[in-house]
Amino acid sequence: MVSRAWCRPLCAGAPRCLPGWGSAAFSSRSPSSSTSDEILKEKRAQIMSRGLPKQKPIEGVKQVLAFASGKGGVGKSTTAVNIALALAAHDSTKAVGLLDADIYGPSIPKMMNLKGYPELSPKNLMRPLKNYGIACMSMGFLIEESAPIVWRGLMVMSAVEKLLRQVDWGQLDYLVIDMPPGTGDVHLSVSQNIPVTGAVIVSTPQDIALLDARKGAEMFRKVHVPVLGLVQNMSVFQCPKCKHETHIFGANGVRDLAKTLGLDVLGDVPLHLHIRETCDAGQPIVVSQPQSDMAKAYLRIANEIVKRLPPTPA
Numbered sequence: 030m031v032s033r034a035w036c037r038p039l040c041a042g043a044p045r046c047l048p049g050w051g052s053a054a055f056s057s058r059s060p061s062s063s064t065s066d067e068i069l070k071e072k073r074a075q076i077m078s079r080g081l082p083k084q085k086p087i088e089g090v091k092q093v094l095a096f097a098s099g100k101g102g103v104g105k106s107t108t109a110v111n112i113a114l115a116l117a118a119h120d121s122t123k124a125v126g127l128l129d130a131d132i133y134g135p136s137i138p139k140m141m142n143l144k145g146y147p148e149l150s151p152k153n154l155m156r157p158l159k160n161y162g163i164a165c166m167s168m169g170f171l172i173e174e175s176a177p178i179v180w181r182g183l184m185v186m187s188a189v190e191k192l193l194r195q196v197d198w199g200q201l202d203y204l205v206i207d208m209p210p211g212t213g214d215v216h217l218s219v220s221q222n223i224p225v226t227g228a229v230i231v232s233t234p235q236d237i238a239l240l241d242a243r244k245g246a247e248m249f250r251k252v253h254v255p256v257l258g259l260v261q262n263m264s265v266f267q268c269p270k271c272k273h274e275t276h277i278f279g280a281n282g283v284r285d286l287a288k289t290l291g292l293d294v295l296g297d298v299p300l301h302l303h304i305r306e307t308c309d310a311g312q313p314i315v316v317s318q319p320q321s322d323m324a325k326a327y328l329r330i331a332n333e334i335v336k337r338l339p340p341t342p343a
Contacts (some may be wrong), residue, residue: 086223089198090126092338092341093226094203094334095225095227095229095249096108096205096228098232098238098241098242099211099230100237103231103233104263106129106137109207110137111315111327112229113125113163115315115324115330116331116334119331124202125162125163126164126198126204127141128167128205133185139169141311142311143159143167146170152197164199185214185218193219212245216248220253226339227257228249228256230245230256231259231260232260232283233261234264234280234281238282246290257334258287258294258334259287260295260297260330261283263299264283266300298327299326
């Protein structure tokens, strides 16, 4: 059992100022030659690089996939869970892990039907909980289900670091990370600490959701994480009685955004009652109804993701 003291922040003190970050380093200068401008740019780049953590791969993990949305409530966690299962179903020889990086609102424990505290390995590393063949780690395993997490940014980043580094993942071909909404501390901490193979942006076709989805894609580009493509979630609703299709959140908004950003659409997932019911019951549709059209949609997306991944070293 993991001690609850694990959740206490390690970085209680304020961050120290980095050398060279004084106002003089960034003061404006009078126009000068192009050579001087290049020297100034290089100096600024050196200053900004100081103190940033060096990326270090997670031991035993070959490729890391980050699932993000920008806005909450668009089905990102549901998509991440079903894609993780679809990756395992796509190739039974591949080992898949699932990391719930949403510190404030972890949902993976419920969706994957997992409870309890992780055991510790002889090296004092947490062992992921497993279900449906997927190794899972979440903040939800370390706190009471109803307990709120009221933490500042440094504490959140310390927790993310522990979830990345103090977990015995074993040997994984893919680690799917369910990122929290927004473009904040967790996203920076993950992208700066570990090499992320690629990001997948999940959004509904609604204009409001697309605004934040675009910010999410641009954020990954700025931190040099390849964006593999976009998933259009809740793309269409089909009436179970008359089979009439309704685009509740709009039609093809994600496809239009993908064209604007020069990205691919990995696939569409319909708005369906069974997707919600199965995740709420801890039996995601990819494993509980593998022959359904909804499960096949996730399998197609997983196949498109694999096509876009770089080859792993032998």
